[in-house]
Amino acid sequence: MSFASFAEFIAMGTHGPYVWASYGVSLAIIGLNVALPLLARRRYLQDEARRMRREESK
Amino acid sequence: MSNVFSLLLARETRLLFRRPAELANPLVFFAIVIALFPLAVGPQTQLLQSLSPGLVWVAALLAVLLSLDGLFRSDFEDGSLEQWVLSPHPLPLLVLAKVLAHWLFSGLALVLLAPLLALMLGLPGRCLPVLLFSLLLGTPVLSLLGAVGAALTVGLKRGGLLLALLILPLYIPVLILGSGALQASLQGLPTLGHLLWLASLTALAVTLTPFAIAAGLKISVGE
Amino acid sequence: MNWTWFHKWGSPKWFYEMSGRWLPWLSVAAVLLMAVGLAWGLAFAPPDYQQGNSFRIIYIHVPAAFLAQSVYVMLAIAGLVGLVWKMKLADVALQQAAPIGAWMTVIALLTGAIWGKPTWGTYWVWDARLTSMLILLFLYFGVIALGQAITNRDSAAKACAVLALVGVVNIPIIKYSVDWWNTLHQPATFSVVAKPAMPFEMWMPLLLMVLGFYCFFGAVLLLRMRLEVLKREARASWVKAEVRMQVEKGL
């Protein structure tokens, strides 16, 4: 462990804002990249479900 | 085979000269863009001189790009491209002739106009040979690379902006080498290295891009 | 040499089944590698003697930059496979990988810029690596824009393939010319990854992160490709059965 306390870990010397901003932005983008295809898949399946219901009720 | 090459060259030349206004447009554009810079950054000779290598090259690059937007458009619309694709002659050869004709009458004219505009920006006369050589070696690459983009976007309604988006990043090495050569000559440094690099880029572009252009045209025609 | 695997890969059904089996493993590997790499890099690796703790940004900057460059090469390879062997899956892979690659480039650029502030005192320096990354982003934009602009699906894939191939031939030229331009104009800036000899506890987490990013890319690419295959092959009977099953599971 290269930090003595949690507060020191958050502070990252004097570079805390930069380090945490980088990690925050990157993790947000990575999360977005995972979420978008999953959401798209759900939406597609919902559309298909609706289409199937329409065809069954015909 | 070489017969078709020269016939196509003659035909394209004839077509260009029956619409002389279109030949002049890129040149006028080039001159206007150059004239914008002193108006934007101020008329100080010192400043303009130090900026001139970059300005001339950026303006030349944009002028070539704009002139290429319509390179294949009329051939696409009147069915000429279908005939080219279906002819027994190799399509890369035909497109090379087409781009060569285009470069001879728009690229070369640009090269000849450039010294005049460079002098207006305060580039000293001793730099003019390097300016001429760098443009002479660089503009064919610009034409050939731009033709790849023109071939890929020829079937699209508003292809002009997209063409710029696709091709401008690919122009960067030519821009760096061309303006670098001019910068070096402005500072009295040797420029042969830059020019040789530009020459090798030209050789690379002449041998490789015709195949990419041909592939792009086949895709656009086959849509 | 046995080429059956190659033709199997051309079959969307086979791809869908296999990727369904691989996806969980890849996801788990990505999460594990990235979690361990992050914790190690953030908390346990020693600070850099020159840059202090801001150097910890490399644990995402470098993997993202690596991935961004490899994905572009992958685009070109997929394009070549699609053009030469007319393999439809390669077309799907090309178009689905491009946005991921562009996002990775964005990560590399943003983290590089943030890293620049404590190091150079300014967010943006026309440093060779950052400039090359910016150009790479433009190249990605080109591929994505071309794919969006052409309505015919097959033509769009082929056009993107040609563009990616032209781009990949150009990348080394761009890279070298930018490096050379950079040394000419501002000699001796020190760069995000100009580390002569990193100690083990510094580079090991970096290696884990790089592997983690590759697994993450694989997982997201499979996710996107599976959806695209379902959409493209919507008329095939196995896709209809699969969609029906998924829908019933969801209801």
Added chain:
Amino acid sequence: MLFERLDLRLEAGQMLQVSGPNGSGKTSLLRLLAGLMQPTAGEIRWQGRTLSEQRAEVSRNLLWLGHAAGIKGLLTAEENLAWLCALHQPAERAAIWQALEAVGLRGFEDVPCHTLSAGQQRRVGLARLYLPAPPLWILDEPFTALDKAAVAQLEAHLAEHCRQGGLVVLTTHHSLALKPDGYRELDLGQRSL
């Protein structure tokens, strides 16, 4: 997806008229046959081998006339024809003048094509059929913008080409008055999709 389960075999001396309502895929079928488009599935063979195996060989034997015939408005009729022929085999000036005369454009040899009417421009394109040409003709709507006499003349010329062992594939909306022996019709509108 325009059509499926289409199986077709043509031999020298035959003429195939592809008909059907707008949007039934007439032009697409012709473009597939010419090799301008690739089929999603299935294959097209010329003399036993697929098109992609022998691109140059097929091109040498194929004359394609699309909706637009590749005529440049800024060039004269003669210049246009000279180039279009040169793409296959160069033609003599006298032959070009004869061909132009055959399509009723005598005296228009040196006129830029943009000054000609639509029908006249169409005829410039069709003049290629009166020059030494490859045996396989694929013509997309060759009769548009032509007057009655010209239509009859072209029909006779196409029939003559078939009689001499050529092969014609064309789309048109009107029914041909003159059908050669090897005439076949493919109605894309009748086929269930």
